[in-house]
Amino acid sequence: MLIKKKSAITTFYYFIAVDKNVSDEEIDMYESIANEIDPDSFNEYKDSIDEDYQKQIDKIIDEDDFFDVILEGIDQVLLKKVKEKEEGVSSRYLLWNLLVVAYSDGDYSYEERKLLKHIARMLDIEKDIFLEMEQLMKANVAVSNELSTIEKSDKPYNEIRPIVEELENRRKVIIESATTLIEDELYVPVKKVDVPKNSLIGGTMDVVGNVASDVASGVVSVASTVGDQTTKFFGNIMKKTGKLFS
Amino acid sequence: MPLPLLFIGIAAVTGATGVGTTVMAGVDQSNANKLNKNSDKRLKQAGNRLDVLRKQCGESLEALGSEKIAVLEGSLKEFVDTFSSIKNVDFTDSIGLEELSKFHIDKKEFDEVKELDGLVMSLTTGAVTGLTGGALTALGAYGLASTFATASTGTAIASLSGVAASNATLAFFGGGSLATGGLGMAGGTAVLGGLVAGPALMVMGIITSAKAGKSFEDALSSAAEVDAAIEQLEIGNIQCIGIRRRSYMFYSLLARLDSILLPLVFEMKDVVEKEGNDYSTYKTESKRIVAKAASVAVTIKSVIDTPILSEDGELVDEAEETYKNVCKTIDGETKALCA
Numbered sequence: 381m382l383i384k385k386k387s388a389i390t391t392f393y394y395f396i397a398v399d400k401n402v403s404d405e406e407i408d409m410y411e412s413i414a415n416e417i418d419p420d421s422f423n424e425y426k427d428s429i430d431e432d433y434q435k436q437i438d439k440i441i442d443e444d445d446f447f448d449v450i451l452e453g454i455d456q457v458l459l460k461k462v463k464e465k466e467e468g469v470s471s472r473y474l475l476w477n478l479l480v481v482a483y484s485d486g487d488y489s490y491e492e493r494k495l496l497k498h499i500a501r502m503l504d505i506e507k508d509i510f511l512e513m514e515q516l517m518k519a520n521v522a523v524s525n526e527l528s529t530i531e532k533s534d535k536p537y538n539e540i541r542p543i544v545e546e547l548e549n550r551r552k553v554i555i556e557s558a559t560t561l562i563e564d565e566l567y568v569p570v571k572k573v574d575v576p577k578n579s580l581i582g583g584t585m586d587v588v589g590n591v592a593s594d595v596a597s598g599v600v601s602v603a604s605t606v607g608d609q610t611t612k613f614f615g616n617i618m619k620k621t622g623k624l625f626s
Numbered sequence: 627m628p629l630p631l632l633f634i635g636i637a638a639v640t641g642a643t644g645v646g647t648t649v650m651a652g653v654d655q656s657n658a659n660k661l662n663k664n665s666d667k668r669l670k671q672a673g674n675r676l677d678v679l680r681k682q683c684g685e686s687l688e689a690l691g692s693e694k695i696a697v698l699e700g701s702l703k704e705f706v707d708t709f710s711s712i713k714n715v716d717f718t719d720s721i722g723l724e725e726l727s728k729f730h731i732d733k734k735e736f737d738e739v740k741e742l743d744g745l746v747m748s749l750t751t752g753a754v755t756g757l758t759g760g761a762l763t764a765l766g767a768y769g770l771a772s773t774f775a776t777a778s779t780g781t782a783i784a785s786l787s788g789v790a791a792s793n794a795t796l797a798f799f800g801g802g803s804l805a806t807g808g809l810g811m812a813g814g815t816a817v818l819g820g821l822v823a824g825p826a827l828m829v830m831g832i833i834t835s836a837k838a839g840k841s842f843e844d845a846l847s848s849a850a851e852v853d854a855a856i857e858q859l860e861i862g863n864i865q866c867i868g869i870r871r872r873s874y875m876f877y878s879l880l881a882r883l884d885s886i887l888l889p890l891v892f893e894m895k896d897v898v899e900k901e902g903n904d905y906s907t908y909k910t911e912s913k914r915i916v917a918k919a920a921s922v923a924v925t926i927k928s929v930i931d932t933p934i935l936s937e938d939g940e941l942v943d944e945a946e947e948t949y950k951n952v953c954k955t956i957d958g959e960t961k962a963l964c965a
């Protein structure tokens with residue numbers, strides 16, 4: 381499923397607010413992802429996202445409405461359809477990057493997970509895909525932790541170098557795995573032949589002449605940055621927080 | 627008089643039919659060409675997709691095989707070396723160590739871990755050095771014991787045993803481009819559990835526009851054959867995606883387990899250095915570290931030895947069960963294992 385770029389960015393905005401604890405890392409992450417998704421237009425509507433968020437939050441009646449109001453805000457933006465020939469963001473790409481944001485502050489909270497599951501259901505992402513991406517992210521975090529611990533240890537570099545190289549390779553493989561999962565969604569199956577019964581009309585053969593292309597234009601460039609983003613974000617987080625979490 | 631009008635009318639209809647017939651013949655030829663070209667294009671499109679996916683499959687299995695070796699040579703070997711040096715290990719003594727009931731390693735399981743270590747040593751030194759390509763793919767797909775032949779001495783020898791040595795599906799993952807006939811062992815054979823038959827793969831080399839007849843009916847017939855081949859290729863795509871995902875799932879699982887074991891092994895070494903090698907004299911916390919490490923080591927061994935594929939290239943159901951159970955253990959007991 382394709383999502384409007386502004387809707388995807390707005391979803392991130394709501395997501396970082398859901399546990400009521402917005403860290404500097406999350407804000408940096410939000411800005412980076414938004415500029416990655418829509419470098420041409422993000423700055424034009426950046427303020428309107430904040431304004432719309434405030435209007436939504438103003439609907440809170442009691443304190444315990446907060447999560448529901450966030451949910452309603454996300455539902456509204458995700459329901460907006462991508463127009464024909466409009467570039468969009470794939471749902472799996474959105475999910476992966478939301479997981480990156482969720483783990484960015486070292487705390488994958490109950491509210492964040494609940495919201496992610498809701499978003500997965502809204503976007504018709506299969507249950508096993510969601511669970512698989514979650515496990516991939518946990519593995520990514522575990523390996524990054526391990527790398528950080530090894531590098532900080534007082535063991536001689538000659539001794540740890542093979543371990544460091546292996547762990548860096550593991551991160552690459554895990555990210556490659558996530559990338560292929562995202563790309564699977566973008567593939568459009570080859571169509572069967574569809575020849576109209578009346579073959580007298582020459583113009584109808586143009587219908588047969590169109591072969592479905594592998595990937596919708598404009599979306600593949602977004603998916604190809606998955607690896608760079610995840611590595612960059614985790615590299616920064618490990619330096620800033622040094623936290624151990626699994 | 628009305629008759630002359632009638633005569634003119636009939637003459638006009640006849641003339642129109644004649645023009646229609648001529649147009650039909652011309653359009654039929656042109657449409658046949660277009661249809662044949664379209665069939666070619668669609669078939670190549672489907673074949674390219676399968677090519678991409680089978681390469682991804684091969685890469686994922688090879689990555690898993692490579693990771694298995696790295697874990698065996700790394701943390702698992704360190705664990706076995708250190709654990710072997712500790713005497714009087716008794717995990718039945720659980721006073722003050724209630725969580726030890728979750729960690730069970732008996733002598734048989736420990737012997738299996740030691741055997742695995744011995745196998746790795748012989749694989750990576752001596753006769754079998756620099757494992758690459760097909761061997762790693764086979765290792766990713768099957769357990770260690772199923773992959774490598776052993777001499778009567780128990781030492782692994784430089785040859786793939788049984789199913790790994792002659793497996794068409796593994797050859798399918800490692801072969802050259804399908805379009806250029808890179809089927810290798812898979813040529814003409816059913817692969818991926820029989821889901822993709824040889825003929826469907828062989829059509830990759832067929833140029834329908836050259837082979838197909840010039841009539842529109844012939845072109846339609848070829849198009850229908852291509853549709854059937856594409857359907858089979860798409861089934862192959864689904865199977866490849868399933869295998870790739872399973873391989874990466876096990877890859878990430880092994881990565882998580884190793885990230886738990888390695889720090890525990892370092893702690894075990896510290897324990898031995900500070901408290902000696904008599905388990906019975908260890909502090910409670912030290913016993914806990916040794917027990918945790920042993921439990922994770924046994925779990926890693928079972929993951930490494932879990933085959934992902936059956937002999938005929940189908941996904942094995944038991945592998946999914948193993949994956950889910952181990953994930954549950956890590957997710958549910960991470961605090962117990964890592965606290």
